[in-house]
Amino acid sequence: MQLLLAAVVVLPLVGSVAALLPAPPGLRGKNPDQAVLRHGVTVTGAVLAAAIALAAGFDRGTPGRMQAQTDLSWIPALDIRIHLGVDGVSLPLLVLTALLTFLCALYSYFSPPTGGSPKAFTALLLVLESGTLASFAVLDLVLFFLAFEMVLIPMYFLINRWGGADRERSAWRFILYTLLGSVVMLLGLLLIGIKGGTFDMVALASDNGSGLSHTTQLVAVLAIGIGLAVKTPMWPLHSWLPDAHTAAPTVGSVLLAGVLLKMGTYGFVRIVLPIAPEGAHTFAPYLAAFAVTGIIYGSLACLSLARTGAGGDLKRLIAYSSVGHMGFVLLGIATLTPTGVNGALFANIAHGLITGLLFFLVGAVKERCGSTDLDQLAGATGAALYGRAPRLGGLLAFAAVASLGLPGLAGFWGEMLAMFGSFDPAPGLSRPAFLTYLAIAAFGTLLTAAYLLVVVRRVCMGERPDAGTAGEQPVLADVRGHEFAAWTPLVALTVLAGLWPAVLLGLSNPAVRQLLAGGN
Template sequence: MTVSILIFLPVLAALAVLLFKNETAKHAALFFSVIELAIAGVFLAKFVPDASIQFEVEAPWIPQIGAYFNAGIDGISMVMVLLTTVLIPLIILTTYKHQYKNANVFYALILFMQAGMLVVFTALDGFLFYVGWEAALIPIYFICSLWGGENRIRITIKFFIYTFAGSLFMLLAIIYMYFQSAGQTYDLHEFYASAALTKDHQGLVFWAFFLAFAIKMPLFPFHTWQPDTYTEAPSAGTMMLAGIMLKMGIYGVIRWMIPIAPVGFITWQHLIMVLAVIGVVYASIIAFKQTDGKRLVAYSSIAHVGLIAAGIFAWNSQGLQGAMIQMISHGINVVGMFFIWDIISTRLGTRNIGQLGGIAKVAPQFSIAFLIIVLGTVALPLTNGFIGEFLLLNSVYQFNIWFAAVAGLTIIFGAVYMLRMYKNVMQGTTNELTATFADIHGSEKLVLGIICILIIGLGIYPQPILHISAAAVENLIHTVKISGKF
């Protein structure tokens, strides 16, 4: 049993979904995504939480250029596979109250995108990694441009140009590493072994990878495409972008950039830490001023990603473990938060926080789910956001106490603007707009119920996720320290 089944099943499922229409396409997409989740569960049950690569597939692909279809799973990849396969069925469920023109194409694109992201999270070949990286971009481009808001074309083109331009720098780095590797191969571990490049060359490789990953995350100051794209994209597209796709950039930093160019990483570590911490404060301040709920969540996401980046660049076990569980937690929370705003905008036709109020009085179940998601987002103890942010701040503290003090503002700021948003939307008296707000039911209740269970469950007992990635994280840190000589 190899990882190829996880990669190719969504592709075959997408082709099958294209044959269906309307409601049938929706049900088929959900069915196939649940099957994919079940297969991921089988992989998890058979997974041994050590530092080895498991379920590996290696087959000649384009031998003329040295490219192999080489993919496998270790503890770091396993966490990302779980994130992807858990969130895709939930995202499809969030669309059940919507009607989409050419629904079969819409759901097929979601499944194609899932396949591309799984390639990124499991690739052990640089060329395959790049192909998966671009393959995940194409479906989301069409999802945003065909089913997005009024300004979707302009915003989506900006998003595509930003991310594609960054990808080209990464491609150059991959090609360069190919020629530097023994035997001229794209194999990831051969790239690691080529870490004896000169300091200047490693610096160039580091920045080429960094541009691609920083844009995808996004990290300050490469974030300008994000708020507009998140706002204009259809809700399912926003959830795909924020819940899973931005983690491709974080994963790329951990798996590819730092281990391949450890000396470049050491050289530029402080600068990137400064950018990450600035992003935390900058995005939080901008979030204070937002009146559009979806846009507020978009800036909140930038702040959280900034803290994850800071924890990673501190480069210790607490930081990487914190990043792993925080990627899971952020994915769950941000999907829940965007679904909350999807429900509000669908019922009331607005996302303007100032026009709302008193919804808790007419929709108590909705208000409870909303509050649990908010508390997870602001990292209240015993919610999923707490352990990740605690480990990340601990990591940054070990690196520099002043960086930790500034980065910790994300918790304070986040609590202020998130709780203020909740108060303005849910508390107070109802008005003509909110008085008839209907409480959640059907698929809405199912999705929010699952999300709330995950928020509380991971908050109370996060050890299973930490255990999966622990050995792989320690092995990677050791590898980088040896090759980087620090």
């Protein structure tokens, strides 16, 4: 188990170095671009296999206990250790990251990126995977910060080199926002480590804040919270996200929405709640207020983009929808209850599956239609995907209804549990305030359903062009084989998590209760 977790974190980094090396003699004379993209599929596939083996060997009887731990001294003078471990909170995120990266590598092999070297693309993709996996596996505050920062450079280059229009400005905005947030977060992490006497997350969580004064916790939570809120992203620190998503290539958008945003909310659960509980309790009402504001803001922005004549971009709309969905995650965390935090973790996974699928589908629509502008897609009678590419249209409709929280699909449980947590927040929090937040969030679900159904109507419905207009609206290719392979796991897991939520909640609930109570 120890070797499996270490392999999950290190293997992508080794693979990224190998991707930059000259091709072996046996491959010379063959297509080097295809060879290096195949290398990416192989490495990410091996990482996924290791992650699945880790999950299979995980002791489900004690999901609140750290398992597969590696604890080695790294910088003794500062008591910084290479400490890895996995529990019921981090295991689903590890598997999700490995799955989405593998699907992105598979998609890129059959639809190669244009505009840059496939070697560089593959290496950056693997570095991004390694940093994300490390963020969910490390148990040292300094290592968490390093892994948190490790993902910024590869994502910057993926956007700047392989992105669409306005990619350079969007890439700079992405990295500047997140770097500024991270600088503030580092100060909070150092404050906790120095005042607490250790950077080890497990030891600090076991103390449950007893070694930190109330003032220290307040300052630390404020500093760390700002950095995590930028990555999440929380309103009003979200403005980098729509530009980054709109400019990013398809796989960049999938990974950005599917896993990178989860690093912020994971940090709240892993670091803020157990290590500085008094500070978290003080700021919880404000976090909830920002969360529900983000839910309404994101939904209204999407409604504005979806209306006829607005010139709204479908990728930008889904990016704004992430602001709203991550608002539910933050609301669940702000309740400081096992119900709410479990809902937040469930919503994290559901959002990664559903929004990852949505960005894959939007990338396919752009490839076929040449645009993601809703007015251009809809045209006079609608894009009519149901008639022109029925499988693609059906998948887009499925992803939309999953995103709006249809019961029986993954998007339902996380948002519902977050609102249940708001109905009865932790002792000491104002119940009337959280009931108000609950009502606002519930209204946000109605707005979410409204804009997603408008998108389905405009893109999927409409009259199929007859033979006389076939020249104006050419026949669209339906779902191809490699697209089917890349998207089917996301569809299946969305249904599985919706029908059998105990798969995830059985893992996260004991771990969440232990984190909130202190100790690990």
